[in-house]
Amino acid sequence: KEAETQQKLANVVILATGGTIAGAGASAANSATYQAAKVGIEQLIAGVPELSQLANVRGEQVMQIASESITNENLLQLGRRVAELADSKDVDGIVITHGTDTLEETAYFLNLVEKTEKPIIVVGSMRPGTAMSADGMLNLYNAVAVASSKDARGKGVLVTMNDEIQSGRDVSKMINIKTEAFKSAWGPLGMVVEGKSYWFRLPAKRHTMDSEFDIKNIKSLPDVEIAYSYGNVSDTAYKALAQSGAKAIIHAGTGNGSVSSRVVPTLQALRKDGVQIIRSSHVNAGGFVLRNAEQPDDKYDWVVAHDLNPQKARILAMVALTKTNDSKELQRMFWEY
Numbered sequence: 196k197e198a199e200t201q202q203k204l205a206n207v208v209i210l211a212t213g214g215t216i217a218g219a220g221a222s223a224a225n226s227a228t229y230q231a232a233k234v235g236i237e238q239l240i241a242g243v244p245e246l247s248q249l250a251n252v253r254g255e256q257v258m259q260i261a262s263e264s265i266t267n268e269n270l271l272q273l274g275r276r277v278a279e280l281a282d283s284k285d286v287d288g289i290v291i292t293h294g295t296d297t298l299e300e301t302a303y304f305l306n307l308v309e310k311t312e313k314p315i316i317v318v319g320s321m322r323p324g325t326a327m328s329a330d331g332m333l334n335l336y337n338a339v340a341v342a343s344s345k346d347a348r349g350k351g352v353l354v355t356m357n358d359e360i361q362s363g364r365d366v367s368k369m370i371n372i373k374t375e376a377f378k379s380a381w382g383p384l385g386m387v388v389e390g391k392s393y394w395f396r397l398p399a400k401r402h403t404m405d406s407e408f409d410i411k412n413i414k415s416l417p418d419v420e421i422a423y424s425y426g427n428v429s430d431t432a433y434k435a436l437a438q439s440g441a442k443a444i445i446h447a448g449t450g451n452g453s454v455s456s457r458v459v460p461t462l463q464a465l466r467k468d469g470v471q472i473i474r475s476s477h478v479n480a481g482g483f484v485l486r487n488a489e490q491p492d493d494k495y496d497w498v499v500a501h502d503l504n505p506q507k508a509r510i511l512a513m514v515a516l517t518k519t520n521d522s523k524e525l526q527r528m529f530w531e532y
């Protein structure tokens with residue numbers, strides 16, 4: 196009988212990378228003071244015995260780090276392992292446990308480069324497992340539930356935090372002291388309640404199977420850097436980033452990706468030197484940069500990041516630059532992905 200149920204259940208692999216979901220604090224009162232990336236994947240799985248009712252689950256420790264330290268090499272390593280598993284006949288879904296600081300970057304990266312319909316769910320937690328009201332157990336349970344469900348197929352890389360199913364493209368960490376931390380300007384795709392998914396909308400942007408990018412063709416990622424804008428900003432950071440070899444600079448602009456008059460001439464000169472200039476916005480609840488508004492992008496040959504925040508714009512720019520260095524092609528990609 197047991198063997199029969201095992202056969203019916205989906206096979207889900209959990210790739211563990213660290214973060215707070217693998218964190219441990221000194222006492223149950225430590226919700227914010229603790230060490231991330233301490234608990235191994237076997238212990239995480241053992242901590243949620245209910246997972247075995249949802250799927251045949253096995254774990255792999257891919258790395259054990261806090262996500263602010265993730266490098267492009269780490270991203271490629273993780274992406275390649277996800278692709279291998281997605282190609283494997285005996286894997287139905289993949290869950291990635293991840294620190295929340297750069298979770299939105301990894302989720303978007305995988306959304307662009309993984310050629311599969313199989314569910315890929317990225318999940319983290321805001322409190323370590325040792326804290327009162329720890330959120331990791333339920334977030335992981337929900338991730339495995341969505342990863343093992345047929346109706347999550349073909350919807351791109353997803354993020355399950357705080358009972359919501361978010362698109363990996365749209366979701367962003369909006370606050371760092373609440374369990375209700377992950378939001379999208381365009382709303383969640385669905386909800387998970389008691390292990391069942393309820394869907395309300397679909398992603399409109401190209402992803403996974405419909406993407407022109409493939410992790411199997413990406414050997415390395417080019418250097419793309421971000422410069423933050425604010426009142427009284429100087430051009431020092433932009434110049435330094437270009438000098439250190441950045442192929443593209445993401446302008447984390449104010450408002451509609453606006454650029455200070457002190458910085459405009461520098462960005463024009465850098466573009467003439469071959470550096471791609473990509474205007475994004477650091478407006479908190481969701482920036483939205485319009486082409487040729489605020490700045491004459493056609494005239495300067497700049498690109499706008501559409502609704503992508505600066506850190507997501509960096510991910511798309513890196514992936515896009517592996518294919519083209521044509522600014523018009525880059526702009527097309529920024530509209531489509």
Ligand SMILES: NC(=O)CC[C@H](N)C(=O)O
Nearest residue numbers: 214215261262294295296
């Ligand atoms: N809530 C978290 O996961 C943050 C912990 C850590 N800074 C990380 O991103 O890995």
